[in-house]
Amino acid sequence: MSDTPDPLTLVPAAPSVIAAVRRWLGYLEHERRCSPKTVEAYRRDVRQFLTFLAGHLGEPPDLPDLAALEPRDVRAFLAERRSSGLDQRSLGRVLAGVRSFGRFLERNGQGKVGALKAVSTPKAKPRLPRPLSILDAKAVADADTRAFEARETWVLVRDAAVLALCYGCGLRISEALSLRRREAPAPGAALRITGKGGKTRMVPVLAKVAAGITDYLKLCPYPLDPDGPLFVGVKGGPLSPRIIQLAMATLRGALGLPETATPHALRHSFATHLLAKGGDLRAIQDLLGHASLSTTQVYTAVDTTQLMAAYRAAHPRARS
Template sequence: MVGSSAAGDDDLSWQLLPIRDDLAAALQDWRAWLRDERRLSVHTCRAYEGDIADFMGFMAGHHGGQLALTHLAAIDLGSFRSWLAARASDGATAATRARNLSALRSLFNWLDKTDRAFNPSIGQLQAPKRKQPLPRAVSRLDAKDILDRAEELAPEPWIAKRDRALLTLLYGAGLRIGEAVALNRSAMPSKPENAAIVVDGKGNKQRQVPLLPVVVEALARYRTLCPFPDTPDAPLFYGAKGKRLNADAARKVMRQVRQSLSLSDSVTPHALRHSFATHLLGADVDLRVIQDLLGHASLTSTQRYLDADIERLRAVYAKAHPRAKG
């Protein structure tokens, strides 16, 4: 939109920006402060300058003339958000927009500290949320090895069946670890045919999840050996001391298993849930069905699995296609 230059180019003035002399001088001083006081890298300085140049050009377009320091103090929250929205429309990622906001905060905080301009709206801006990367799905063979090794590593027979049942439930039904350990005995179906459980998910939203025969069988074997009460209000998964198994203890089991199998640190209980969704998607199960099974409030959350699968297919295609090999 407007030009900028690398930090350290002393002959750079902000001549290409539609700004008045007082603001140009302030920006020059801010640049020097970034370089000499903050000692930011040349790359970061250049990025910040480009961000501010774009912002000034955007605001000048809305203002309809040259900007002065007094104009910066009067910019409202909506205008800041409009610029960030425009950056998103131009294709800026959440990470880039987070840096855009860092540049704005740096400039406006410096203007405030040097008594040049104060804008209260800048403190109300929130950084865009970055998408958390999905864990890598485990292969079907690795999933089987995980279940077998969990049983082998357990210190007692009933704990061996518990650990296998728990991990089978995560992989075979796509539960979150917190959802699984919160289950009571009453959640278990009375008949193995067409078995399903009712899960209390995020936001206290309930969903019904069908259970595969292998899951029902693993749970039944565990319940047969479990030495603690089997009343309806009792926890489904007990810890070694007879209290409800907590999520951290379950994560510890998974950590021991993956270390024993020399698997990646990304192999966590949540990775089993992710693998459940990924393998269903690979079997051409409808995305909305997967959404219901996972308990996602929005299809957008489930869409991430499709995006990840497309990336996987693209990588496989690029590796296998003869043209990709030059």
């Protein structure tokens, strides 16, 4: 039996509320099949909420107190959490956890906590994409970068070809792996890509990218059906995205790249590097298959951020 005290016994709340929290956590774990980390995060969120209410209301809250809450009470809780250093994204997650508990109470006939629905979710600033440098992106798409590995040459060339498509054509990893053998591009050709929502786009293929795919096809030990997958695994079946993600993890270690250097970061790199070289924003939108220009415009912020970083590092008056 564990000597660790149950954290709920330390929460200043009425026994009826504590009992409801226990049932809710059990529901999350056994019926919703939430991960242990999610259950623990939700437990922590509600514990903080109830502890705040005890001070805010002047006494441990009971179920009628929860039902009587007003939006200003919930906003006061969020303000208190914000003052402790939480950002907008974390505040949104906290509110989601508390709302889950409120919905559980309502479904079980223990009162409506309408104030939780009345408060808007804090809007988080969109996270800027984190592209790789041009040199790192090129190294990632070069099979020689992984020459130190005891892997079959065709596997290393295959992985490099997939990553070259992500960087050289701005493809999502799912789009690269969905290509059929008959769609293998020739130098100077274009790929017809079906992206999210069934939206199709034409993407030109650089000679370097096409050459990488040609090298892979020459080395691949399996006969490839024209209507079968272009990229196959070591047993000849469709290549799993997980294999490319693991290859990228190896490259991160070899090149000293951050955890944000994922296959999808190569798509970000494609857009950012085109923009930095004077690429037209609407053309980049078409190449990426974005439905809205506003989605593509995030790369202008990335470009500006990198420009200012270079300015601060190099200009003699930047630190004066």
